[in-house]
Amino acid sequence: MTSDSRLEKILEKGEFAVTSECGPPRGADPEVIKKKGELIKEAVDAINVTDNQTSVVRMSSFSSCVLLKQMGINPVLQMVTRDRNRIAIQSDILGAAALGINNILCLSGDHQKFGDQSTAKNVYDMDSIHLIQTVKQMRDEGKFLGGEELKGVPRFFIGAAANPFADPFESRVVRLAKKVAAGVQFIQTQCIFNLDRFSKWMEQVRDRGLHEKVHILGGVTPMKSVGMANYMKKMVPGMDVPDELIARIKGVDKEKRSEEGIKIAVETIQQLKEIEGVHGVHVMAIEWEEMVPRIAKEAGLLPRPQFE
Amino acid sequence: MVIGEGKPIKDILFMIENYSKIILAGCRGCVTVCSAGGEKEVGILASALRLARQNEGKEIEIKEVSLERQCDPEYLEEIRSFVDEYEAILSIACGAGVQFLAETYKKTPIYPGINTNFIGVTQEQGVWTERCQSCGNCKLHLTGGICPITRCAKSLLNGPCGGSSDGKCEVNPETDCGWQMIYDRLKELGKLDQMEVIIPINDWTTSRDGGPRKIVREDLKL
Numbered sequence: 001m002t003s004d005s006r007l008e009k010i011l012e013k014g015e016f017a018v019t020s021e022c023g024p025p026r027g028a029d030p031e032v033i034k035k036k037g038e039l040i041k042e043a044v045d046a047i048n049v050t051d052n053q054t055s056v057v058r059m060s061s062f063s064s065c066v067l068l069k070q071m072g073i074n075p076v077l078q079m080v081t082r083d084r085n086r087i088a089i090q091s092d093i094l095g096a097a098a099l100g101i102n103n104i105l106c107l108s109g110d111h112q113k114f115g116d117q118s119t120a121k122n123v124y125d126m127d128s129i130h131l132i133q134t135v136k137q138m139r140d141e142g143k144f145l146g147g148e149e150l151k152g153v154p155r156f157f158i159g160a161a162a163n164p165f166a167d168p169f170e171s172r173v174v175r176l177a178k179k180v181a182a183g184v185q186f187i188q189t190q191c192i193f194n195l196d197r198f199s200k201w202m203e204q205v206r207d208r209g210l211h212e213k214v215h216i217l218g219g220v221t222p223m224k225s226v227g228m229a230n231y232m233k234k235m236v237p238g239m240d241v242p243d244e245l246i247a248r249i250k251g252v253d254k255e256k257r258s259e260e261g262i263k264i265a266v267e268t269i270q271q272l273k274e275i276e277g278v279h280g281v282h283v284m285a286i287e288w289e290e291m292v293p294r295i296a297k298e299a300g301l302l303p304r305p306q307f308e
Numbered sequence: 309m310v311i312g313e314g315k316p317i318k319d320i321l322f323m324i325e326n327y328s329k330i331i332l333a334g335c336r337g338c339v340t341v342c343s344a345g346g347e348k349e350v351g352i353l354a355s356a357l358r359l360a361r362q363n364e365g366k367e368i369e370i371k372e373v374s375l376e377r378q379c380d381p382e383y384l385e386e387i388r389s390f391v392d393e394y395e396a397i398l399s400i401a402c403g404a405g406v407q408f409l410a411e412t413y414k415k416t417p418i419y420p421g422i423n424t425n426f427i428g429v430t431q432e433q434g435v436w437t438e439r440c441q442s443c444g445n446c447k448l449h450l451t452g453g454i455c456p457i458t459r460c461a462k463s464l465l466n467g468p469c470g471g472s473s474d475g476k477c478e479v480n481p482e483t484d485c486g487w488q489m490i491y492d493r494l495k496e497l498g499k500l501d502q503m504e505v506i507i508p509i510n511d512w513t514t515s516r517d518g519g520p521r522k523i524v525r526e527d528l529k530l
Contacts, residue, residue, distance in 0.1 A: 082462070086509070108469050111461050111479045122462065129466040130509040145509065163470030168491050171468060174503050178466055182506060190470055237471040237478035 002139065002185070005102040005157035006074040007046040009307060010280075011186060011215040016273060017280030018301050019076065019188065019217060020292045021048035022068075024059035033064045034071060036289045041073050043293035045304055046103055048076040048188070048282070052083065055115025062092060065101050076159065077101050080109025085125035086134070086145055093135060097154030105159040105188065106131035129182045132160055136183035158183060162216075163190035164201035165240035173204040180213050187214055188282040191221040191232070194240040195271055202275050211277025218272040221284045222291055223261035226250050262291060262298070269299035309338035309429075310402040311436045312345060312422040314353070320398065321360055323419045327368065327395040331387060332357075332421070333409065334374040335401035342436055344422050345400035347374040353400065353421060378405025384412045391416055444514030444521065450507055452493035457510075459486025465507040 001008060010017045020040050025032035037047060047068055051061040065075035077096050084092065093104070108128040112120045126134070135158050137143055142153045160179045164172050176187065192198045198218070205211050223229045226249050233241035245264065252260045265283070272278045281301075285291045296302050324330060332354050340346030354370045361368040371394060376383040378401035391397070391413050399406045400421035410418040426438035441458045447465075448455060457463045461479040467487030471478025475488045494500050512518070 108462055108464060111471070113461075113479045124463045125512065126509050127462070127464040127466050128469075129506055133506075133509070161470065166468065166470045166472045167474060167485070168468070168472070168488055171487075171491050171503060175466070175468070177504065178506050237473045 003102040003155040003157040005046070006307070007076070007103055008157040008185070010045045010305060013305075015305050016301065017046075017215070017217060018044045018283065018296055018304065019046045019048060019280065020044045020283045020285065020289070021050060021076075021078075022064070022289060023050050023053060023287070024061065024064040026056070026058050028059065030067050033059065033067050037068045037071050037073050039289045040292040041071065043296040043302060043304065044283070045280075046074040046076050048078055048105060051078040051080045051107070051109065052115070054110050055082070055112045055117065055120075057115070057117060062096055062101075065096065066099050069100050074103065075101055076103040076105050078105045078107060079131065080107045081124055081126050081128060081131055082109035082112065082122050085123050089126070089131065089134060090138065090144055093138060093154050093156070094150075094152075097156065102156055103159060104135055104156045105161065106135065106184070107161055128160055129178055132158055132179060132182040132184050140183075157185055159186040159188060160184045161190065162187045163238050164192075164198050165190055165194065166238035169197075169201075172201060173208065173210070176205065176210055176214075177208055180210050184214055186217060186279075188217045189219040190238060191219045191284060192268060192272070193221075193232075193245050194242050195268065197240060199275060202277055206277050215279040216277055217280040217282045218268075218275075218278050219282045219284060220265050220268050220272070220295075221286060222258075222265035222288065222295060223249055224258050224288060225261070226257060228261075262295060265295050266298045269295070269301070273299075309341055309427070310404075310424060311342045311426050311428045311438075312339050312400075312402050312424045314344055314349065314400070314422050315420070317353075317356055317360065320353075320419070320421055321357065324357075324368070324396060324398060325366075328366070329369045329371075329393070329395050331371045331373060331391065331394045331397045333378065333387065333397055333399045333401065334372075335378045335399075335405050336374055337377045337379065337401070337405075339401055339405075339422065340374075342430070345402070349400060350374055375401075375405075378402075378408055381408075381412070384409060387413075441515075443510075443512070444518075445511060447507065450502060450505070451490045452497060452499065452502070454486060454490045454493055456486055456490065456507075459484070459489065461486075465510060 022036040049061040049064040061078050065077045068075040106128045112122050135156050139153050142150045162176050229246045232239050249257050249260050269281050283292050334345050334350035350372050354372050375386050396417045398419045398421045399409050403424040406420045427440040428436050428438040431437045443457050472485040477483040477485045494502050
């Protein structure tokens with residue numbers, strides 16, 4: 001074990017892991033994140049907190065993770081390199097470790113153009129692969145990027161994202177290989193709606209033996225409506241929503257469409273469980289967190305394993 | 309070359325509203341090639357300013373000049389003999405030229421008539437695109453001759469990110485994904501193995517982050 005992370009323990013024991021995520025509020029009220037945490041905590045092994053996703057300013061992932069930690073939840077600190085240089089990044093890594101956070105998801109982040117602060121300057125002192133290297137170096141070598149020694153190392157379980165649906169397709173597994181070489185231990189993928197393409201990517205992952213070096217958690221998002229499916233298909237870059245999936249949701253009565261979305265999510269999880277090298281799922285129920293326990297239950301993922 | 313673009317005329321009129329006698333200084337270097345600040349643009353801008361001021365009932369005298377280059381001290385001397393007869397200089401050279409004029413003529417206020425945008429190329433007639441952010445540490449040998457710092461909206465050294473879609477950048481559907489271009493080029497060159505190499509975290513001291521940069525060539529100094 002490289003950390004005290006419950007998620008790491010689950011994966012190292014060979015259990016099929018379940019993670020989910022909470023988007024922090026656009027305000028200072030701590031109850032919002034606590035309420036979301038309360039809704040899903042029994043159904044998952046760890047909960048990610050997004051870091052100003054789509055570049056819309058929200059409560060920090062760091063403080064939201066602390067709020068979840070205080071509730072006995074194992075949080076995953078998402079950290080983007082868009083807003084912090086290497087000084088702030090290393091400082092936040094130390095602070096998060098000191099407050100008992102032991103999972104980190106290393107991301108480059110959505111460009112500021114998408115958010116509510118589109119006139120901002122981005123940082124990108126480093127990219128997500130450098131962030132993986134940074135956390136690993138601090139943890140395993142006990143050294144800052146500048147080479148100076150740390151007094152007290154941050155013990156993190158290191159994660160990153162992968163998007164098998166972005167282009168060029170052949171480069172996606174290459175980028176995963178680079179993340180693995182950099183020291184990543186778990187991967188949460190972009191939402192999987194196109195299982196064929198995901199399976200092809202997993203084939204490439206296995207061909208390179210990467211599935212034995214990193215735990216891959218497949219991303220699953222339930223569709224609430226045809227509108228949401230269309231929005232994700234057209235508006236979210238790097239998202240692959242097949243027409244057949246939209247047609248399937250459209251094919252049922254309007255009031256039953258969200259039910260169909262849940263059903264599709266459950267089926268996706270069941271299929272992911274059968275793919276060699278997939279070690280868990282990451283359920284992203286966007287502003288629909290209350291559905292996570294139901295999805296986990298119907299997919300046969302409950303109860304979650306407990307440790308002393 | 310350095311690519312610039314004229315400022316809106318109302319912004320320029322606001323800057324010079326209190327002057328009645330100015331020098332409008334163009335540059336025969338880069339900004340002539342990109343049609344932002346050459347002799348031709350000096351003529352057009354001077355006419356437009358005169359006309360606008362005439363309409364306001366506040367006539368202005370404009371001395372039109374085009375210096376060989378505003379980034380070389382010897383050419384800045386071209387206006388020394390008459391600079392004191394004018395209240396201000398409006399320069400339509402790049403930001404370097406504007407500043408060099410200001411350093412040279414300390415008593416005369418200097419105003420910028422163009423925005424300096426980037427180091428780029430003439431993509432086609434009337435279209436210029438960026439190629440270099442002058443980071444001071446060229447990596448083009450690693451990336452098939454395509455700069456990730458300039459061409460990737462996030463300046464990722466190990467892309468493409470998850471927002472690359474059909475060859476386009478998530479930031480703008482009209483912008484090519486820099487890393488898709490790098491991938492395609494390396495593939496064409498039979499050097500895809502280069503994609504597997506982690507380009508290490510960058511040393512930005514050679515970039516703007518190290519403060520204003522300076523190059524001294526002892527072999528050339530007089």
